[in-house]
Amino acid sequence: MASIEHALAKLPGVASARANLTLCRITVTPAWGGAALDTILAELNRIGHPATRIDEADLSGETSDGTAQALLRAVAVAGFGAMNVMLLSVAVWSGAGGATRETFHLISALIALPVVAYAGRFFFVSAWGALRTGRMNMDVPIALAITLALALSLFETAHGGQEVFFDAAVTLTFFLLIGRYLDHRMRDRARSAMTGLARLAVREALEVAPSGALRPVAVEAIVPGMVLRIPAGERLPVDARIVAGASDLDRALVTGESRPVAVAAGFEVEAGALNLTGPVDAVALRPVSESFLAQMMGMLATAEAGRGRYVRIADRAARLYAPLIHLLALVTFAGWLAATGDWQRAAFVAISVLIVTCPCALALAVPVAHVVAAGRLMAEGVLMKDGSALERLAGIDRVVWDKTGTLTTGTPALAPLPAMETATEAALAALAARSAHPAARAIAARLPAPNLALEDVAERPGFGVEGLIGGRRARLGRSSWVAEITTGLTEGDGPAFAFEGEAMLRLPLSESLRNGAVEAVSALARRGLSSEILSGDAASAVARIAARLDIAETRHELTPASKIARLDALRDAGHRALMVGDGLNDTAALAAAHVSMSPASASEAGRAAADFVFLRDDLEAVPLTWKIAKRTAKIVRQNFGLAILYNCIAVPLATAGLVTPLIAAIAMSASSIAVVANSLRLNRRETRPSARDSTLQEVPA
Amino acid sequence: MTILYLLIPVTLVMGAAGLGAFFWSLRAQQYDDLAGDAERILHDGRDEPLPPRKETAR
Numbered sequence: 001m002a003s004i005e006h007a008l009a010k011l012p013g014v015a016s017a018r019a020n021l022t023l024c025r026i027t028v029t030p031a032w033g034g035a036a037l038d039t040i041l042a043e044l045n046r047i048g049h050p051a052t053r054i055d056e057a058d059l060s061g062e063t064s065d066g067t068a069q070a071l072l073r074a075v076a077v078a079g080f081g082a083m084n085v086m087l088l089s090v091a092v093w094s095g096a097g098g099a100t101r102e103t104f105h106l107i108s109a110l111i112a113l114p115v116v117a118y119a120g121r122f123f124f125v126s127a128w129g130a131l132r133t134g135r136m137n138m139d140v141p142i143a144l145a146i147t148l149a150l151a152l153s154l155f156e157t158a159h160g161g162q163e164v165f166f167d168a169a170v171t172l173t174f175f176l177l178i179g180r181y182l183d184h185r186m187r188d189r190a191r192s193a194m195t196g197l198a199r200l201a202v203r204e205a206l207e208v209a210p211s212g213a214l215r216p217v218a219v220e221a222i223v224p225g226m227v228l229r230i231p232a233g234e235r236l237p238v239d240a241r242i243v244a245g246a247s248d249l250d251r252a253l254v255t256g257e258s259r260p261v262a263v264a265a266g267f268e269v270e271a272g273a274l275n276l277t278g279p280v281d282a283v284a285l286r287p288v289s290e291s292f293l294a295q296m297m298g299m300l301a302t303a304e305a306g307r308g309r310y311v312r313i314a315d316r317a318a319r320l321y322a323p324l325i326h327l328l329a330l331v332t333f334a335g336w337l338a339a340t341g342d343w344q345r346a347a348f349v350a351i352s353v354l355i356v357t358c359p360c361a362l363a364l365a366v367p368v369a370h371v372v373a374a375g376r377l378m379a380e381g382v383l384m385k386d387g388s389a390l391e392r393l394a395g396i397d398r399v400v401w402d403k404t405g406t407l408t409t410g411t412p413a414l415a416p417l418p419a420m421e422t423a424t425e426a427a428l429a430a431l432a433a434r435s436a437h438p439a440a441r442a443i444a445a446r447l448p449a450p451n452l453a454l455e456d457v458a459e460r461p462g463f464g465v466e467g468l469i470g471g472r473r474a475r476l477g478r479s480s481w482v483a484e485i486t487t488g489l490t491e492g493d494g495p496a497f498a499f500e501g502e503a504m505l506r507l508p509l510s511e512s513l514r515n516g517a518v519e520a521v522s523a524l525a526r527r528g529l530s531s532e533i534l535s536g537d538a539a540s541a542v543a544r545i546a547a548r549l550d551i552a553e554t555r556h557e558l559t560p561a562s563k564i565a566r567l568d569a570l571r572d573a574g575h576r577a578l579m580v581g582d583g584l585n586d587t588a589a590l591a592a593a594h595v596s597m598s599p600a601s602a603s604e605a606g607r608a609a610a611d612f613v614f615l616r617d618d619l620e621a622v623p624l625t626w627k628i629a630k631r632t633a634k635i636v637r638q639n640f641g642l643a644i645l646y647n648c649i650a651v652p653l654a655t656a657g658l659v660t661p662l663i664a665a666i667a668m669s670a671s672s673i674a675v676v677a678n679s680l681r682l683n684r685r686e687t688r689p690s691a692r693d694s695t696l697q698e699v700p701a
Numbered sequence: 702m703t704i705l706y707l708l709i710p711v712t713l714v715m716g717a718a719g720l721g722a723f724f725w726s727l728r729a730q731q732y733d734d735l736a737g738d739a740e741r742i743l744h745d746g747r748d749e750p751l752p753p754r755k756e757t758a759r
Contacts (some may be wrong), residue, residue: 019737021739067729072727073727076720076723076724076727077720080716080719080720083716084712084713084716087712088709100705103705107709111713292713
C-alpha cells in the first residue's frame with residue numbers, strides 16, 4: 001500500500017494518492033489540470049499492481065446510496081436513547097416513587113419521542129408504503145407497536161400513571177435497526193448486471209464512404225446498408241455481414257466459446273463480437289437498437305425482473321404473523337372490556353400484547369444468520385451478493401452447468417502430443433510462438449522454447465501463420481489452408497502443420513477440466529442434486545466432457561435465448577435450478593435461473609449477474625456453498641422456532657394482564673440475544689479448515 | 702434528591718457529546734477503510750488523509 005502511494009505521489013501531476021484496502025481502490029488527486037490516466041496506470045503496472053479504472057457512473061450506485069449511512073446514524077441515536085431511557089427506567093423499577101418517578105417519566109418521554117421519530121422513521125415509511133398498497137410486511141406490526149407504546153406511555157405520564165413503556169419502545173427501535181442495517185449492508189453489494197454489458201457497446205464506428213474515404217460515425221446514426229470498417233481489436237457495433245477482408249472473431253458473447261471463429265466475406269456476425277486479427281469491412285444489417293447486444297440487454301432486464309417475484313422468507317412469515325397478532329390484541333381488548341368494563345385497563349393490556357409480540361426476534365432471525373453465513377463464505381473464498389440468494393440456494397434440486405470456462409478451464413490444451421521428429425517439433429514451436437492465436441499459444445506452451453531462425457513470417461488472419469525455415473515453407477493453421485502446400489489432407493480435429501510438399505500433421509486440441517469438477521458433480525449427485533450441461537459448443541465436445549463427468553443430460557449449440565428457455569422449462573416443471581456459468585452469453589441465463597454462481601474468472605457482466613462469485617479455482621466451492629446455505633436455512637428455521645417459543649410464553653402472560661414494563665424489557669432482550677447467539681453457531685467449522693490460499697486472486701487496487 | 706436535577710442533565714450532555722463525536726468521525730470518513738488503517742500504522746513517514754471530497758475515483 002505504501003509502495004503504491006509513494007510511487008504515485010512521485011508522478012508529475014499527482015498531488016496525492018491514497019489506497020483504500022477495504023474497497024481495493026485508489027483515489028488520486030490531480031495537482032493541476034489533471035494527470036494523464038495512462039501514466040498512472042502504466043506506473044501501477046510497472047510496480048506490479050495492475051489496476052483498472054472505474055467509471056464514475058458505476059460508482060454512482062454506491063456513493064448516492066446514503067441509506068446505509070443514515071441507518072448507521074439512526075442506530076447510534078437509538079443506542080444513545082436506549083441507554084439513557086434504560087438508566088432512568090432501572091431507577092423507577094428499583095423503587096423510585098412519587099415526584100421522582102414522574103420526573104423520570106417526563107425526562108424519558110423527552111428523550112424517547114425525538115429518538116423514535118428520528119430513528120424509527122425507516123419503519124414508519126416502510127409500513128406506510130406497504131399499507132397504502134394493501135400489503136402486509138414485517139414493518140406494520142413493528143411500527144404499530146412502537147407508536148402505540150409511545151402513545152400509551154405519554155397518556156400514562158400525563159396522568160401520573162405507574163407503568164410506562166418508553167424503554168421498550170426505544171430498545172425495540174435500537175435492536176430492529178441493527179437487523180435492518182445488517183440486511184441493508186448485504187443488499188448494497190448486489191449491483192445490477194446491466195452496466196457490465198453496456199460497456200461492451202461500441203460508441204463510435206468508422207464508415208467507409210462510397211468514395212473509399214473513412215469517416216467516424218456515431219453508433220446511433222448507423223443505418224442498415226452502411227458499410228463499416230472494423231479494425232482488429234474492435235468490437236462490432238451492430239449486426240453485420242462481412243463484405244471484404246478475412247479475420248478471426250471472438251464470438252464469446254454468443255456462444256460462450258473463447259476459441260475464435262474464422263470469418264470471410266459473406267459471413268453474418270452479431271454485434272459485440274470482437275475482431276481479433278485483421279481489419280474487415282462489413283455492411284450493417286440492423287440499426288443498433290435492434291442489434292444482438294441490445295436484445296441481450298433486454299433479455300437480461302426481463303430475467304432480472306422475473307426473479308423479483310421471489311418472496312423472502314421473512315416477508316412470508318410476516319404475512320401470517322401480522323394479522324394473527326393484531327387479531328389477538330383486538331380479542332384481548334374485547335375480552336377485558338367485557339370482563340371488567342374498564343376501557344382504559346382493556347386498552348393498556350391490549351397494547352402490552354402488541355408490544356411483547358412485536359416481531360423483534362423475527363426481524364433479527366434472518367439478517368443475523370445471513371450476515372454470519374456471508375462472513376463464513378467469505379473466508380472460504382465465496383462472495384455473496386444478497387441474503388435472499390442463500391434462501392434460494394438452500395431450496396435447489398438441480399444444477400445446470402455451462403461448459404466452457406466453468407466445467408473446463410476455457411483455454412485449449414494440446415493433448416495428446418502427436419509423435420513427431422525433432423526437426424518438425426522445433427519448426428512447429430518456432431511458428432506457434434509467432435502467433436497470438438489461442439490455439440497457437442496452447443501449442444507453444446507444450447513445446448520447448450524455439451531456437452530456430454525464421455524468415456519471411458506472415459500471419460494470415462483467419463488461416464494461420466506461415467514462414468520459411470531453412471529455406472522450406474511451413475504452415476500452421478486451418479487444415480484446408482495448410483493442405484494447399486501439402487501432399488494431401490489428413491483427417492482429424494484441430495489445426496494442422498506441414499512443410500511444403502510433405503504430409504500434414506494434425507494437432508488435436510482438447511479442453512482440460514477445471515480442478516475439482518469431477519468431485520463437485522459427484523458430491524452434488526450424492527446429495528440428490530442431478531446435473532445438466534447447457535453449452536453453446538458443438539455436440540461432440542459437450543459429449544466428451546459429459547462422459548468424463550458422468551453427466552447424463554446435456555444440451556448443445558444453445559444460444560443465450562435457448563438457455564433461458566431451458567431454464568424456464570425447468571421452472572415450469574417445478575424444478576429450482578442452480579445455474580453455474582461464466583460466459584458473456586450466460587449473463588441473461590444467470591439472471592433468469594432460480595439462483596446462480598460464477599467463477600471469478602467469469603466475464604464482468606456474468607459476475608455481476610450471478611448471486612455468488614467464487615474466487616477459488618476449483619469447483620468444490622459449489623457443493624461447499626450449497627452446504628452452508630443448507631445450514632443457514634436450518635439456523636433460520638431454528639431462529640423462527642425460538643421466536644415462536646418466546647411468543648408462546650409471553651402472549652398468555654400479556655393477555656392475562658401480567659406484563660409490566662420490566663418483564664417486557666427482559667423478555668424481549670432475551671429473545672433477541674437467543675436468536676443472535678444461535679446464528680453465531682454458523683461460524684463453527686464442522687470439518688477441516690479449508691485452504692485459504694487462493695482467496696485473494698482479485699487484482700489488488 | 703435535588704442533586705438529581707444536576708446529575709441527570711450532566712449525564713445527558715455527556716451522552717450527547719459522545720454521540721456527536723461518533724457523528725463527526727463518521728462524516729470524517731474514518732470508517733471508510735478499516736483494513737487499510739490497520740496497516741498504515743506500521744508505515745513510517747508522513748501519512749495524511751486526502752483533502753475532503755473534490756476527488757476523482759479511479
